[in-house]
Amino acid sequence: MKTEHEREQLINAINVLLYQSYDSTLDEIYALLKKLEDEEDENDLRAYHAAKSDVENNSLIAWEDMKKEIANERKKDVA
Template sequence: MKSEQEREQLIKDINVLLNQAYDSTLDEIYAFLKKIEDEEDEEDLKAYEQAKKSAEIDGSMSWEEAKKELETERKKEVA
């Protein structure tokens, strides 16, 4: 995981390159990032379904706990 300063610098560097890119390249980058986001959403949904199924079996996790856990995992992936 990158520090906040490293992350900010990386975003600045990416923005420089994006501003220099051709429109077709921007379209490709957007499509790639969208695909990554969709895959992450799918993984989150699978994790949620697994947690829900586990909770139904052993009654160990409430719906609110599952939502909090899912949100925490998503935040970790973004960081």
């Protein structure tokens, strides 16, 4: 993850290049950015559904079993 300052520098550098680009290049860049955004949205949606499904499937685990599993994980971390 970039710092705020690193992001600003990168955006400024990109803006310099964008202002020097041909219109057709700008159209291609826009299409590519839109495609990447759509893919990220799709990936987020898949992750949401997977997490939701996981919660629904694991909600039938008994509380006692969960406590045992947590205790076992803690023992592993200590060892």
